[in-house]
Amino acid sequence: MSDLKWLPGEPMRFFGLDADFDRRDLKRAYGKAIRQYKPETHPAEFGMIREAYERLEKSLRYGQQMQSLAQASQAWEVDDSHQGEPIEDPVPRTSASPEIQPTLTSRSVVPSTPKPDLTLRQLAVVDPVAATAKLDSTVRRSPQDYYIAAVLADAVSTRATPKYLGHLIDGLIAFPDDPGLTSLTSEFLRTEIPDEILSKTIEFVAQKITTPLFYVLTESLWLRLIESSEFGVVKNLLDQCERAIRQDDPAVRTTFQLRLMRSAIWTAPSDWSAQIIHEIETHSASLNYTAQIDLQFLVDLQTLLRSPKRRDPIRQQLLGAVRAACRYDETRSVAQAVQLLSEVARDSTAFRESFPIQNNDEDMAWVSVIESVVDQLEAYQESSSDAASVDENRLAAQSLQLIKDLFPDIGLVVRAVDQAKFRYKSVPMLVWLIVIPVVAALPLIIALSVAFGGNQWAAILTLTGLVFIIVGVVWSFFGWLYPKKLAPRQEQFKQTRLMRDYAKYWRARLFRFSQACGEPIHVQCIRIAQMGRQTNQAGVSDLAIHFIRQDSGLVVFAALQRILK
Template identity: 30%
Template sequence: MSGPIEPQWNLLPDDPEAFFGLSGEYDLRDLKRKYNSFIRQFKPERFPEEFQKIRAAFERLNDALRYHERPGTSVIQPDQQFDWKFNEPTKQNPQPEKRPPELVEPREFPFPDDARPVERSDSLSAQSDPQPLHERISVESLPGIFEDLKQKEEKTPYDYYTLAVLSDIRQEETHAFAYWLLEGLQAHPDEPALFELLRQYFANQPDPDGLPELLEATSRAVRTDRFYYLTERAWDELLCHDAFSDFREHLETCEANLLDHRIDHMLVFYLHILKTAVWKASDHWLREKFGEIEAHYDRLPYWAEEEIDFLEQINLYRSQRSEFLEGGPVRAMIDQAIFDYCTKRESDADRSFLECQNQLVSLEEEVLREFNVPEKDIGIVLYLWERISSEVLERIAEELYPEQTESLEVQAKKLGHRLLTEGVGIRYQVLHSLALILGLGVLGSIGLII
């Protein structure tokens, strides 16, 4: 039997579609199938670097598909993104009648003091035929190039990109890289490479210090509902680490700056953010956001129905959580795995699930005792395990070879497979995910319920 195919790592990060072997029309299911096949081969605990590359490529395409965006590129291409004459400015036609008045005049961003543009020097103004940037780098100091570029009156998108990179090298104030990209997007609205570079910046866990101010500045520069697609991953970080009252205040401030009345991106954003927010938000805020989604249900993409159902069940479970936890310590373990699935990054959530599974396999009597109840009393938990286990097991499923030393994880997988293949009847199908996780103990519970 031939071994797994080695991924084409040279295609990342610039061409994630080719890396996953996707082209033409494909959807979230196609992407997830390709992604899971790689994750089974490159597990995060054994191949952390490879896993991070695969995960970043997946998130990039997944985000674009959810928001109905064309997967952006940050590659500098002469026929699309940037002017490769580097120092020749592209004349801009602002067309004020087609743009919000707030964007016509240059906007002030909170740049660090030493990153602000300065007056052009006589020597630079007199330079009639400046050297291309790639030649200047080999003979001039980077700080000198940085200062000269700041003095240019009309900057190309590539100039702003260069300023962003050089500000990073100079280790200026926090988020100086992103602020230069924002300045570039103001001068060149909707420039695709600058937009994608900024989106990737937000996706790569930027420093939380000053992040709310950066998001607010972004909402003043990108005032359409594409703001949600651009900044979604940064909101994930704020939601995880800030008090919810602070998160809500920052989000409302940014949303007040948006001028676009389209709501499609907003709906996708809240479908995503609610998975974590449901554990931290007030009941009033949750009713408001679920109500907005319900009111515009007909505008949601095809995949949203299953996601809404899951979110509603999570919200319902949260309202009954304290009662469920009264059942004993095994239930507390299960509750923690559900919570981690909703609030942690994928690899950490999968690890929490497997640790819970491994412990439960050895707790037959405790599981039997705590789940010896009518099915209706644990119906929501059964549904949640159905969803969580199916997703996690898609990622960790692998061939089981007899010669392998059997860890608890392998034992649990085999047990789950046997329960699934040998079980008959509707009730076995309804309970198969719980059987998969709880192992032998749930087998007794199933017998009692039937």
């Protein structure tokens, strides 16, 4: 069970993560935590967990630029200027809004008489006005001073002001690498900015922060703006802000673009999306492994969005689930994505009709995109350790029954092999090796007989000519005609007929097996191979596995079954 005592100081310890955790580990731990602290029943706890998750998720994506943020709340644990005392919030802020708490306002109106030896932190608690005055007269401020000034700005004001954010930004200008200020600013922008001032807030930050840190701080605002505004507004504001960036870091900007595109690709013009993806690809050498996966996801998703088949009802529903999974607040869209995918996964007949066997680039893109989304959604569901144990006996019985059902029709499925060989090798070889030598030899025999009058030399030359003709015909067939011209056609004919007969006799049975099994496709293949060896039907199992790997629709369908389980 996740212990909240580790938040916000030690998020990795709260989630139970090792130092080398990856995105899947983080998402699985996060999903387990929010099942324990659901947002509708534990809003405060959920907010803390969400903030910890986003910090760690950012550290994975931005790499070294964000690694220090994972321990941001520990950065100010000890302040040398305050005799080693822990730094506490001098004026606690509400998590919902920046409005002043009544007790603090009254405290600022009727200040107490502080002792002259009070530290700034202590003075801020008993007399915010005096603490503010003391800060204003301080020439050299520490990062903690900027934070105290930010909190006091709300405490001494009679109305809500943007000064809290302003002081944090000023602190980042003075200390751009300070993890505490960066974490506080990022969290404030993520949670405290209402939708109606998203654009103004982004503009304000862009005017103050002209380094790549701008991307890190405002990422959450951009994602919300994409969902609430027309794309033209987003693009114009993005162009305006990027012109203000004075220090460019391709790695940070590319990481920002990757996250932005997951939301923007659905509403942006295809030309603009292609341009941004191309820019990301030009800097792909600087991307870490996680970012490389994100880039491939965008490339495949762009292929699907450009396809004319996207209007198919099943594919539309799948794209709807993918779009839900790409939204900024994943926890609120997971349920929608799971529902859409579950509906598709229950109707194998409609799915087979929507995904005929083609094996083109679009089919490969579907496999990549759906498996990525299923991996993401599985992280929010029960882990394998929490789920019921696998019923090995039931799965073994299902695998055995599959082999029995497939065996009677194996001859009909593989007949294309003999048909292709007969059509593109046997018949052409007979024609080439018999008809052509005969046709070529007759003129030779007649010509030599006329020239030499049928004597011994005519016979010798005729025999020599026939040998050269036969050798030439054999070489031309096996060395040129068959490998260069006929073999490719034979292979194409064989594959086409094999897949046609597979779809006719075996495909529906394998779809039903995948639906009943509910395991990843590679696990299904292992079970089929094992059962084939146990029953001395390795030929059937090997052929079935070959077809499974060639059937992109089946691979996608099998991935969806993991959602149902």
